Amino acid sequence: MAGWQQPPYHFGSQLLSWLAPEHIGPVEEVPVSVPDGSTLPMEGGIVGRSALLRQLHDARALIDKHQPDRLVVLGGDCLVDLAPFAYLNERYDGELAVLWVDAHPDIVTPEQFQHAHAMVLGNLLGNGDADFVEAVSRPIKPQNVMYVGLHDPGEWEAGEMERLGLQNVGPAQLAQQGSKPVLDWFKSTGAKHLAVHFDLDALDPAFFRSLLFAKPDIAEGTFDDIAQEELKIEQVVQLLSEVAKVADVVGLGIAEHLPWDALAMKNMLARLPLIGKPNVA
């Protein structure tokens, strides 16, 4: 899985920002070093641990500067929602509900896996690496979390989900029952405020292909053992529209946007005669 650590997340985030509707309110960008091709070090069981902690604290400082009631996060990998959702749960007195639209549960610890993007919901629940958990002064209540789109979790993850009591509406259930199970869950929490984590890899790559697992030139079979896909964009839009009628949506994070074609085009244009920069050719 070479290259996982430094795919073009930064570019994906910039493109999201360009594609987003016009808006009012302040915008901040968390500084992230431009990938230089070097391998991030393994530190205390987590790849790039110190760089990620630095980004986490930078993100929190930018949020605290504005102390917003609502915020949108354009990532980046799944870890981008750690500081914002931790903040929102403090802002709403520990009563935040969280809809986690994702193909993966994101609750592992360094004992199972060395990449922090797969740990972020675990951290928000108060579990995992001590320095990441320290950024979550009020852990989110497990009963206030609902997965959408999760399927085929690993054995350890399935056990941990059961231990914590984390609920899931999988792709098949969403297709059959629509938004009702999610609306029922939200009502059951008693929460008023909701944050939505939307990992784009929950989408079916046959219809949306700007995804890590849909990289055009990877060797066949590279990601065969990783849960992928299943939701259609229309299903997610429909679900979130209905949820927004009963919940005050105060957070939305878009993660894992990897626009391969746009990046290929940008790199190509930079190398073509006349339009490209001569020093790039």
Added chain:
Amino acid sequence: MAGWQQPPYHFGSQLLSWLAPEHIGPVEEVPVSVPDGSTLPMEGGIVGRSALLRQLHDARALIDKHQPDRLVVLGGDCLVDLAPFAYLNERYDGELAVLWVDAHPDIVTPEQFQHAHAMVLGNLLGNGDADFVEAVSRPIKPQNVMYVGLHDPGEWEAGEMERLGLQNVGPAQLAQQGSKPVLDWFKSTGAKHLAVHFDLDALDPAFFRSLLFAKPDIAEGTFDDIAQEELKIEQVVQLLSEVAKVADVVGLGIAEHLPWDALAMKNMLARLPLIGKPNVA
């Protein structure tokens, strides 16, 4: 082939502009009506003929305003290169050479096909609908044209190519012989100045998918009878880099950029809670 006339070419052009390297020099945008879902009328054997002629004359007026020595065109369908290449051949006294990187020859007339984007090189050579040809005061010399990437032309097109003496380096020949046949051709023309038409549908959709024929949700078989693909981005970059060492590249047109994922993302963001505009949901 419903929907061909109005796919998101306008958006594709805007994204190209965002992806392009920074540059100096003036920028102009040819006004194009935003698609309103209505069907363009068939006029004199060409769909949307009057609207296309208006755009053609608008484009020419914008070029004449600046009278540039060189120009880049970010399309748009293939027809975007008609006014610029006609201008450049006047500017360089009828001696312009043209490299036409495309899966299709673009030389049909209204007798064979009703869409003008497939007629543009024919028009530049002085053939086809009189009002389009009138925009070409100095037709390009057929021997000054080289196709790259063309394969499987239709029977009428193959005959017309032979009649005109249009040469082609197909995908297989490019893969085997590299840039040499193109460099040899350019030398044989005696030309100093070169314009490059790059129809992205010359690229293999397995690696670059922002193409008409790679639309994610089309019915299987929709485009089975249309020549597609074959070139890799790297091959085109390599070829054009080598050509630029012997030719003064004075024109570059990028056509047929249809970024399906980016468009799907833009439309989705506009409909999501918090980030979207409420009146779009």
